Amino acid sequence: KERFAVIGLGTFGAHVARTLYELGKDVLAVDFNAEIVQAAAAYATQAVLADATDRTVLESLGIDQVDAAIISLGQRMDVSTLAALHVRELGVPFIAVKALSEEHGRILQAIGVHEIMFPEKDRAIRLANRLARKDVLDFLPLLAGYTITEIKAPPEFVGRSLKDLALRNTLNVQLVAIQSGNGPTRKINIVPSANDVIRDGDLLILLGEDRDLDRLDDFAR
Amino acid sequence: KERFAVIGLGTFGAHVARTLYELGKDVLAVDFNAEIVQAAAAYATQAVLADATDRTVLESLGIDQVDAAIISLGQRMDVSTLAALHVRELGVPFIAVKALSEEHGRILQAIGVHEIMFPEKDRAIRLANRLARKDVLDFLPLLAGYTITEIKAPPEFVGRSLKDLALRNTLNVQLVAIQSGNGPTRKINIVPSANDVIRDGDLLILLGEDRDLDRLDDFAR
Numbered sequence: 001k002e003r004f005a006v007i008g009l010g011t012f013g014a015h016v017a018r019t020l021y022e023l024g025k026d027v028l029a030v031d032f033n034a035e036i037v038q039a040a041a042a043y044a045t046q047a048v049l050a051d052a053t054d055r056t057v058l059e060s061l062g063i064d065q066v067d068a069a070i071i072s073l074g075q076r077m078d079v080s081t082l083a084a085l086h087v088r089e090l091g092v093p094f095i096a097v098k099a100l101s102e103e104h105g106r107i108l109q110a111i112g113v114h115e116i117m118f119p120e121k122d123r124a125i126r127l128a129n130r131l132a133r134k135d136v137l138d139f140l141p142l143l144a145g146y147t148i149t150e151i152k153a154p155p156e157f158v159g160r161s162l163k164d165l166a167l168r169n170t171l172n173v174q175l176v177a178i179q180s181g182n183g184p185t186r187k188i189n190i191v192p193s194a195n196d197v198i199r200d201g202d203l204l205i206l207l208g209e210d211r212d213l214d215r216l217d218d219f220a221r
Numbered sequence: 222k223e224r225f226a227v228i229g230l231g232t233f234g235a236h237v238a239r240t241l242y243e244l245g246k247d248v249l250a251v252d253f254n255a256e257i258v259q260a261a262a263a264y265a266t267q268a269v270l271a272d273a274t275d276r277t278v279l280e281s282l283g284i285d286q287v288d289a290a291i292i293s294l295g296q297r298m299d300v301s302t303l304a305a306l307h308v309r310e311l312g313v314p315f316i317a318v319k320a321l322s323e324e325h326g327r328i329l330q331a332i333g334v335h336e337i338m339f340p341e342k343d344r345a346i347r348l349a350n351r352l353a354r355k356d357v358l359d360f361l362p363l364l365a366g367y368t369i370t371e372i373k374a375p376p377e378f379v380g381r382s383l384k385d386l387a388l389r390n391t392l393n394v395q396l397v398a399i400q401s402g403n404g405p406t407r408k409i410n411i412v413p414s415a416n417d418v419i420r421d422g423d424l425l426i427l428l429g430e431d432r433d434l435d436r437l438d439d440f441a442r
């Protein structure tokens with residue numbers, strides 16, 4: 001059975017732990033705040049009070065045996081980086097860390113962290129870009145939380161028809177246009193029909209709520 | 222010209238302000254932390270030291286005249302909700318707030334906030350869902366005597382297709398995945414196809430016996 005260590009139980013960490021736990025995974029939740037650890041008993045297999053910068057403690061908790069570690073330790077770069085270093089040295093095969101800044105991200109990358117996340121920054125930039133745009137669909141931004149965005153056709157979509165993909169039902173986003181080719185051979189198919197098929201290299205113009213469009217980013221990675 | 226009020230300049234707020242400002246918008250940035258306000262002068266039209274729960278101050282700043290307000294005020298629900306209420310009462314047509322929790326979100330909705338965001342929660346749930354999935358790579362490390370290792374694409378490989386490299390024949394290792402980019406733009410191409418080309422900066426994930434992988438190290442130096 002897969003075992004995960006979630007180190008730091010702020011908003012981000014608590015949600016990671018809870019989601020994994022509810023999916024039936026073995027979750028070791030770590031924080032140095034007693035109240036938080038107490039609450040974590042409800043969403044983790046094991047909730048432990050510990051200082052994540054203490055390598056000996058981490059080792060005694062069996063962190064070296066987990067399949068993945070997720071680190072989100074608050075506003076101090078040194079604390080977060082040190083914990084990531086220890087977890088790396090303990091040989092954990094997959095480490096994800098919520099970074100405080102781009103520079104922090106580069107340090108984490110240098111020490112071998114596998115996944116570095118900037119959720120507030122990503123969401124902030126998306127919001128700002130939407131608020132700043134003057135679109136044909138200008139009135140749409142007033143529909144709270146909706147955005148028009150473009151993504152390259154993910155490999156999983158290529159060769160499939162819109163009817164088959166059923167984006168509205170599966171991902172709650174609507175494909176409003178497909179742009180194929182570029183330069184003089186560029187074509188744009190607005191309000192595509194159900195039998196249209198997505199081709200490699202197509203640009204998909206999607207309408208949806210930000211939270212649903214965010215999910216597509218995973219496809220498009 | 223569009224004018225935006227960004228109230229609260231933590232990670233989220235600062236990125237909203239900076240993005241809008243760099244897009245040429247008129248940005249009024251508000252925070253009650255003097256150091257933060259000082260730094261904000263670099264990414265806002267006007268950076269003001271003020272307590273966002275003080276309606277009189279907000280009014281004197283001309284918040285009632287902005288096109289949209291973006292509020293992200295930290296860990297206190299009362300502070301955030303009060304600021305949102307004032308901004309709403311001042312008649313700002315579009316208000317976006319970073320919520321602390323689902324319950325906080327419901328309160329914000331009740332007072333008429335137009336857009337409520339949960340960036341850490343959304344990202345956390347996506348990460349957890351992905352980690353919980355069984356990927357092709359999971360069982361590979363269990364092949365006895367074999368190792369999965371990663372190397373940076375050696376210069377000799379860059380620009381060449383897998384078919385052309387014929388790693389299995391020449392070096393007795395199998396390329397099981399190529400990882401390109403990093404951080405939020407990281408992509409992983411699992412079981413790449415023969416025509417895929419290796420790019421500078423790619424991380425090659427290889428399966429093979431240690432002695433064969435060792436030989437690759439010579440390439441990768």
Ligand SMILES: Nc1ncnc2c1ncn2[C@@H]1O[C@H](COP(=O)(O)OP(=O)(O)OP(=O)(O)O)[C@@H](O)[C@H]1O
Pocket residue numbers: 007008009010011012013030031032033036050051052053072073074075079098341
């Ligand atoms: N050295 C440490 N050892 C263990 N836990 C720590 C340590 N330092 C901080 N923490 C915990 O990490 C958690 C970090 O959460 P916090 O809310 O500060 O921030 P965050 O990671 O910036 O954000 P978010 O709320 O978005 O998850 C807190 O619960 C805190 O108690």
Ligand SMILES: Nc1ncnc2c1ncn2[C@@H]1O[C@H](COP(=O)(O)OP(=O)(O)OP(=O)(O)O)[C@@H](O)[C@H]1O
Pocket residue numbers: 120228229230231232233234251252253254257271272273274293294295296300319
């Ligand atoms: N009453 C207030 N008036 C003005 N500014 C405030 C007030 N209360 C808090 N702030 C500011 O709001 C900002 C909130 O940022 P903080 O980093 O605490 O959190 P956040 O909103 O949880 O998260 P993030 O870092 O993800 O943006 C801080 O810069 C703080 O100084």
